[in-house]
Amino acid sequence: MHENTRNAGDEDDGEVTREIAWPAGSVGLAALDTEDAELLHGWRSDPVTAHQLGLWPRPLTALRERIERDIEDDDRDDFLVVVPEGPPGGLPIGYAALTGQSIVDGAAQVEVVIAAEHRGRGHGAAALDALVDLAFGELPxxxxxxxxxxxxxxxxxxxxxxxxVEEGVRRAACLHRGRRHDLAVFSLLRPEWEGLDRPRAWDA
Known part of the structure; x- marks a missing residue:
């Protein structure tokens, strides 16, 4: 299933079209592009998100440059999380990433951030499931x-x-706002994913 989406506020002239690569439940994943830097900058500046991810304020220009650099990086894939509501074509509500990909080891790390005003609706879980299905269903x-x-x-x-599955805790592994924070470490293995009783992204 494919559909075109565009950013909120885009005009018909010069409209930005997006192909949802992975529909899953209430959301879809569309490839992140440099023009999305302002969206990400706003989400990452939210105090709650900044605390959870251990972020500090960075210039918009630096974020745009990072996105441009990451597009060429074969070790990661970055996506906008989009819901089919709001403006024509859908509404971006967050981002998801599959980082540190090692084809040799068959390992990667997942990251999902949902904008503050869209939390608590199940979108984060749907985006995570979509990202997991990409990693195990299309990547080795x-x-x-x-x-x-x-x-x-x-x-x-x-x-x-x-x-x-929670593997353990990395004690005092993160320094943020003058305090040390423990990090919970989770993992999911391919056989465990295969045993999950839920529709896959490509069945949506």
């Missing part, structure tokens, strides 16, 4: 990992619901 991955603060209850719940 065997092991996926994820990390989050041990006090990030929503993220812990989403990871568990998607089949990830």
């Amino acid at each position: 991955m065997y092991r996926l990992t994820a990390e989050t603060h041990t006090d990030n209850s929503p993220a812990l719940a989403v990871l568990a619901a998607s089949g990830f």
Whole structure:
């Protein structure tokens, strides 16, 4: 299934079209492009997101340059998370990434961020499931990992619901706002994904 989407606020002239590569539940994943830097900058500047990811303010120009650099990086794939509501073609509500990809080891790390105003609706879980299906259904991955603060209850719940298993805690592994934070480490293996009783992204 494919459909075209565009950013909120785009005009008909010079319209930006997007192909949803992976529809899954309430969302779809569309490839991230440099023109999306302003969206990401706004989401990453949200205080809650910044705390959860351990981010600090960065210039928009630096983020745009990073996106341009990452597009050429074969070790990662970055996506916008899009819902089919709002403006014509859908509404970007967050981003998802598959980073640190090692084809030799069959390993990668997952990352999902949903904009503050769209949290609590199941979109994060749908985006994570879509990303996992990409890693195991189209790429030769065997092991996926994820990390989050041990006090990030929503993220812990989403990871568990998607089949990830908590492996342990990296104690005092993150310095943010003058405090040390523990990081919970999760993983999902291919046989565990194969045993999940849910539709795959390509069945949506």
